Amino acid sequence: MSTVWPRLEPILPRVAKPARYIGGEDGAQTPEHHPAKVAWLLGYPDTYEIGLPNQGLQILYEILNERSDAVAERTYAPWSDLEAELRAHEVPLFSVDTHRPASDFDILAFNISAELTYTNVLAMVDLAGAPVRSADRSVDDLFIGAGGHCTYTPEPIAAFLDFVVLGDGEEAVGEISEALAAWKARRAGGEAVTRLDALVALAGVTGVYVPALYEADHDADGRLLGTHPIHPAAPDEVEKRTITDLGEWPYPKNQLVPLTEVVHDRLNVEVFRGCTRGCRFCQAGMITRPVRERPAEQVRTMVADGLRRTGYDEVALTSLSTADFSGIEAVVGGIVDGDDPPPADDGEGQGPGTSLDCGSGLGGLASDISVSLPSLRVDAFTVGIAAEIQRARRTGLTFAPEGGTWRMRQVINKLISEDDLFGAVESAYSQGWRRMKLYFLIGLPTETDEDTLGIATLARKVVEIGRRHHKNPSVTISIGGFVPKPFTPFQWFGQNTREELARKVGLLRDELRRDRGVALKWHDPKATTVEGIMSRGDRRLAPVIEDVWRHGGTFQEWSEHFDMQLWLDALERNDLTVEELVYRHRIEDEALAWDHLSAGLHKDFLWQDWRDALDEVGLEDCRWTPCYDCGACTGYGVEHVVASAVPPAGGSQGTGRPAAVPVTLGSRPMATTS
Amino acid sequence: MTRIRIRFSKRGKVRFTSHRDVARIWERTLRRVELPVARSQGFSPRPKLHFGLALSTGHESEAEYLDVDLVDGAVVDLDALPARLTTALPGGLIAAAAAEVDPSAPSLQHAVTSSRWEIEVLGLDLPTLEARAEALLAAPELVMVRQRKGKDVTDDVRPHLFTLQPTTPLDGGALLVAELGTLGRALRPSELLTLLGEEAREGKVCRTHQFTEHDGTRSEPLAAPTVAEPPRAAAIAAAPVGRPSPAPHAEARA
Numbered sequence: 001m002s003t004v005w006p007r008l009e010p011i012l013p014r015v016a017k018p019a020r021y022i023g024g025e026d027g028a029q030t031p032e033h034h035p036a037k038v039a040w041l042l043g044y045p046d047t048y049e050i051g052l053p054n055q056g057l058q059i060l061y062e063i064l065n066e067r068s069d070a071v072a073e074r075t076y077a078p079w080s081d082l083e084a085e086l087r088a089h090e091v092p093l094f095s096v097d098t099h100r101p102a103s104d105f106d107i108l109a110f111n112i113s114a115e116l117t118y119t120n121v122l123a124m125v126d127l128a129g130a131p132v133r134s135a136d137r138s139v140d141d142l143f144i145g146a147g148g149h150c151t152y153t154p155e156p157i158a159a160f161l162d163f164v165v166l167g168d169g170e171e172a173v174g175e176i177s178e179a180l181a182a183w184k185a186r187r188a189g190g191e192a193v194t195r196l197d198a199l200v201a202l203a204g205v206t207g208v209y210v211p212a213l214y215e216a217d218h219d220a221d222g223r224l225l226g227t228h229p230i231h232p233a234a235p236d237e238v239e240k241r242t243i244t245d246l247g248e249w250p251y252p253k254n255q256l257v258p259l260t261e262v263v264h265d266r267l268n269v270e271v272f273r274g275c276t277r278g279c280r281f282c283q284a285g286m287i288t289r290p291v292r293e294r295p296a297e298q299v300r301t302m303v304a305d306g307l308r309r310t311g312y313d314e315v316a317l318t319s320l321s322t323a324d325f326s327g328i329e330a331v332v333g334g335i336v337d338g339d340d341p342p343p344a345d346d347g348e349g350q351g352p353g354t355s356l357d358c359g360s361g362l363g364g365l366a367s368d369i370s371v372s373l374p375s376l377r378v379d380a381f382t383v384g385i386a387a388e389i390q391r392a393r394r395t396g397l398t399f400a401p402e403g404g405t406w407r408m409r410q411v412i413n414k415l416i417s418e419d420d421l422f423g424a425v426e427s428a429y430s431q432g433w434r435r436m437k438l439y440f441l442i443g444l445p446t447e448t449d450e451d452t453l454g455i456a457t458l459a460r461k462v463v464e465i466g467r468r469h470h471k472n473p474s475v476t477i478s479i480g481g482f483v484p485k486p487f488t489p490f491q492w493f494g495q496n497t498r499e500e501l502a503r504k505v506g507l508l509r510d511e512l513r514r515d516r517g518v519a520l521k522w523h524d525p526k527a528t529t530v531e532g533i534m535s536r537g538d539r540r541l542a543p544v545i546e547d548v549w550r551h552g553g554t555f556q557e558w559s560e561h562f563d564m565q566l567w568l569d570a571l572e573r574n575d576l577t578v579e580e581l582v583y584r585h586r587i588e589d590e591a592l593a594w595d596h597l598s599a600g601l602h603k604d605f606l607w608q609d610w611r612d613a614l615d616e617v618g619l620e621d622c623r624w625t626p627c628y629d630c631g632a633c634t635g636y637g638v639e640h641v642v643a644s645a646v647p648p649a650g651g652s653q654g655t656g657r658p659a660a661v662p663v664t665l666g667s668r669p670m671a672t673t674s
Numbered sequence: 675m676t677r678i679r680i681r682f683s684k685r686g687k688v689r690f691t692s693h694r695d696v697a698r699i700w701e702r703t704l705r706r707v708e709l710p711v712a713r714s715q716g717f718s719p720r721p722k723l724h725f726g727l728a729l730s731t732g733h734e735s736e737a738e739y740l741d742v743d744l745v746d747g748a749v750v751d752l753d754a755l756p757a758r759l760t761t762a763l764p765g766g767l768i769a770a771a772a773a774e775v776d777p778s779a780p781s782l783q784h785a786v787t788s789s790r791w792e793i794e795v796l797g798l799d800l801p802t803l804e805a806r807a808e809a810l811l812a813a814p815e816l817v818m819v820r821q822r823k824g825k826d827v828t829d830d831v832r833p834h835l836f837t838l839q840p841t842t843p844l845d846g847g848a849l850l851v852a853e854l855g856t857l858g859r860a861l862r863p864s865e866l867l868t869l870l871g872e873e874a875r876e877g878k879v880c881r882t883h884q885f886t887e888h889d890g891t892r893s894e895p896l897a898a899p900t901v902a903e904p905p906r907a908a909a910i911a912a913a914p915v916g917r918p919s920p921a922p923h924a925e926a927r928a
Contacts, residue, residue, distance in 0.1 A: 260691055
């Protein structure tokens with residue numbers, strides 16, 4: 001077995017955070033490779049700290065290693081200091097599990113969740129020893145694949161990818177392995193198979209998009225006319241994969257526990273996939289429909305087993321909107337109560353802050369466990385639960401109203417009234433929370449300065465409420481620039497210019513300048529603009545991305561590396577403009593660079609929802625109210641899978657009662673990604 | 675209140691984790707074996723773990739220590755504990771011994787007076803290393819500028835140089851056994867390398883012992899188990915274990 005460790009070890013003392021590269025995590029596997037098995041190198045195109053906790057990657061890692069026809073190991077982007085050393089010493093990209101060189105694998109597959117990591121993808125492909133352009137790869141080179149949310153808009157990087165998986169990967173990776181194993185067997189048997197034969201076989205897997213089998217046409221002005229197949233094996237429209245029963249996939253079974261510090265460093269249990277709240281700005285919600293909940297009993301088991309195995313003292317129930325998990329109270333209650341408490345003559349006293357016996361399994365552990373709920377419906381009752389969960393381990397609370405005025409929130413379909421927000425905040429402050437964080441977007445469609453300043457008004461009122469309970473309450477307002485995303489009703493909206501976003505940030509800064517207790521944070525408008533370049537981009541962007549990479553533009557998600565000038569220069573060299581790519585409003589019948597891919601949503605549903613947004617009409621959560629035929633379920637013949645037939649307490653959109661406020665409860669500040 | 679002391683080693687790839695990483699690993703490990711660890715008071719109860727001297731990222735060790743406070747009345751099988759811990763620890767971290775200690779005794783940070791190190795010195799052959807080591811030991815004082823908390827500090831580090839014993843030649847250098855003082859501003863192996871000259875480069879570094887001194891007797895905070903791995907270099911057996919060689923002005927130091 002080849003390993004780069006002997007060449008890597010002497011380099012590590014010279015780089016920052018060498019523990020990123022050693023592997024050895026609890027749950028790490030050392031699979032046995034075999035020529036007949038398809039070897040996957042699963043990669044996350046950012047640092048180890050960001051990539052290790054990625055659930056998608058961990059799920060596929062386990063599933064592939066359970067198969068008899070595949071093996072999987074992991075790799076992450078080497079930081080710039082190690083990359084320089086690797087290149088200087090001609091050490092290739094390697095797996096952290098066994099330090100195998102990338103060339104030992106058949107596939108290098110990335111989970112791509114952020115556009116600003118595209119240049120890291122190129123860097124890693126290059127470090128792996130493969131030509132960055134798909135067309136330049138030979139029959140001996142790696143197959144480069146991608147999955148994750150960015151794959152719904154893969155055209156900017158289509159030239160670099162051999163295959164793209166849309167939707168859930170659990171079943172698709174098995175079928176891809178079978179297809180490639182068959183191709184390898186033919187090759188091993190002496191047949192003169194070509195790389196195209198492999199790509200054609202991959203295109204036969206539902207949910208797999210093979211860019212090389214499609215061509216994009218542009219008019220004389222460069223405007224996209226359409227993307228169509230140029231090979232009989234390629235479907236006109238690639239449909240995403242949807243697993244219908246999350247209960248059949250209780251992964252990860254052995255979540256990786258890192259040796260070193262990473263983000264989201266706790267037990268993470270996915271409670272459901274999909275979301276039907278219908279917030280119009282949210283791509284994740286739109287493309288992952290329908291909702292598929294994990295059975296509540298399975299959640300409880302995964303939590304209990306996971307905590308016992310890992311020794312973590314914090315568990316996060318993850319999803320796009322955990323408040324809406326219909327079994328939420330039972331599950332949370334179960335975690336808090338755990339087993340029966342130990343008998344009274346053991347130990348001395350059980351109040352918070354005194355010694356706690358943790359010898360009796362989960363019962364003892366439970367009182368130490370903090371439960372993180374990325375989104376929690378807040379009314380007085382559930383804050384009560386939250387207080388009970390957190391006990392003395394209290395940290396900040398996060399709310400995400402997103403829009404500063406009721407009007408704005410109707411446009412984006414996040415139907416939270418001010419009364420809801422203030423009621424929730426009041427409950428939280430009165431229960432002892434002192435710090436509050438509020439997330440907002442600026443640059444939303446139809447936004448006026450009144451809407452922007454509405455953010456400041458809300459912030460002030462929240463602090464006022466806080467002052468009734470604490471001497472020094474604090475509120476942090478976190479502002480992100482809105483980037484219109486494909487497959488959302490806002491995909492036709494021209495993004496705010498960076499000057500406009502900066503102006504709005506300036507408005508808020510001036511407004512809040514004298515407010516003690518309110519801290520304002522904002523995402524760099526330049527980074528927002530670059531994200532916008534790629535968010536709805538087409539194949540003309542490939543040379544731009546390659547250009548930025550070749551000029552050293554890796555780790556663009558990191559403020560210390562982000563450099564807008566690299567992007568502007570690259571655009572200019574390729575006769576492209578930010579005005580056309582980012583700021584321009586799209587029209588109804590123009591071709592979009594993702595028309596040949598399907599997330600299940602009917603395009604006319606999205607257009608109608610866009611018109612409704614402009615008319616400030618809200619849309620109800622279809623899990624509990626009649627279906628409005630967005631296409632996601634009817635197209636696939638699936639239905640929502642819910643853990644309980646009874647909607648969660650606190651009311652819901654469309655039931656006539658005000659919707660509750662999504663709250664994020666965490667014991668650590670979340671890493672801010674775009 | 676019961677306090678137990680755990681002696682553990684850190685070898686192999688895991689040497690690249692930091693001291694803080696190791697602290698977190700221990701918190702999780704103690705939960706996994708369900709050891710009844712006491713919690714601190716107040717708003718954010720933490721398990722009551724007390725770490726000994728930090729080990730620099732990249733260095734190995736056979737002698738790391740951790741004190742753990744247990745809840746009152748806890749009963750733990752100390753003989754079986756090291757093996758249980760080792761099973762729950764990541765590869766490269768091995769629990770060697772566990773024993774009860776007096777909670778009122780000075781903490782590890784205060785009780786330990788020196789560490790013994792095996793240092794691979796690259797760039798100097800054995801005769802040169804021997805000459806340099808002799809010169810350092812003969813010097814009445816060794817003033818150097820070091821970095822502490824981002825600031826430059828100037829100290830005479832000669833009192834921290836207890837013993838220096840070059841032992842065997844290595845590929846590209848030689849092995850040095852050094853005992854360095856830890857109280858006050860401890861002398862670190864990397865700082866010792868600078869004293870040995872510009873060409874001296876650091877290879878692998880391993881802490882083999884920590885020593886406490888009490889009423890004139892030297893001992894370890896917790897001895898290694900009797901069935902220990904043989905020392906890396908046979909010459910170690912010949913290395914002096916008695917009193918450290920005094921600096922020429924030891925009286926002034928005391």
